[in-house]
Amino acid sequence: MPRLNVIVASTRPGRIGHVIGDWFAATATAHGAFDVHVADLAELALPFHDEPGQPVDGGPYTHEHTRRWSETTAAADAFVFVMPEYNRGYSAPLKNALDYLYREWHHKPAGFVSYGMSSAGMRAVEQLKPVIAALRMVPVAEAVNIHLRQTVDADGVLAPTAAMGHAARGMLDEMRLLTGVLSGARVAA
Secondary structure (H helix, E strand, C coil): CCEEEEEECCCCCCCCHHHHHHHHHHHHHHHCCCEEEEEEHHHHCCCCCCCCCCHHHCCCCCCHHHHHHHHHHHHCCEEEEEEECECCECCHHHHHHHHCCCHHHCCCEEEEEEEECCCCCHHHHHHHHHHHHHCCCEECCCCEEEEHHHHECCCCCECCCHHHHHHHHHHHHHHHHHHHHHHHHHHHC
16 A cells, blocks of 8 residues: 655644644545555654755765655655645745655655635645655645635634545545556656
8 A cells, every 4th residue: 555644744833734634644544545644844843954965865864853754755655745824835844844855755746735814725835836846746636725714613623624525535536546657657766
């Protein structure tokens, strides 16, 4: 079974990202097409990029945190980024985590579960797609976009909608297809 890494991209105190990440991971597990793993950037606690070498060279990595992140990322066959929109863009910790590595991302599908107030995170996703393409990942068309005011109550409890579940299943179906297609590219590379 292919491995799906669900990357929770918010690291700020009081965040809702881990709640949304847990919901999506449970949805992905129930879908049944992937071995689902959650990588929470708050728990990973990567410092601002501190490797002396260029990620394009693929190591050797000098820091244990980079080696762990490399192993976690290389083991995945697909990724879903659970990401907030901050000031019309994606979070700095997500950019940092992506920039730590290079080859580990190649030829793998990337999906998005975005959230925010006015655009449900869609502007952040659109800004992230060129970065994803530069890392040779393939973004899937289907996405889950969550309007926080409509789905999260004052106590931080997420009330998933039917539309969220439908979008998540559609994204996972597309990712399952792309994972199979792209696995050949990873073997050939």
